[in-house]
Amino acid sequence: MVRDTADIGKQVRAHRKQQGLRIDDAAALNGVSVDLLSRLENGAGGVRTDKLLAVLDGLGLTLVIAPKDHDFLKRLPQDTL
Numbered sequence: 001m002v003r004d005t006a007d008i009g010k011q012v013r014a015h016r017k018q019q020g021l022r023i024d025d026a027a028a029l030n031g032v033s034v035d036l037l038s039r040l041e042n043g044a045g046g047v048r049t050d051k052l053l054a055v056l057d058g059l060g061l062t063l064v065i066a067p068k069d070h071d072f073l074k075r076l077p078q079d080t081l
Helices: 005-018 023-030 034-041 049-058
Strands: none
Touching: 005 034, 005 049, 023 034, 023 049, 034 049
């Protein structure tokens, strides 16, 4: 579950590394700058939503929005990368 931009950044970095991608290679593959990807991975604000979604998609991730008390969320694994 995401509570702040740092949570997103941790997941993005973990999945990039899991795929064996250097930050510059991942940025190029996702059509974003290394600076943007670095800011995203470090939890900095100011990353446009369209760029965030492009990076998530490029790394095989998706953003799910659901009510906090939805049963679906209770069944998700609680571990993080």
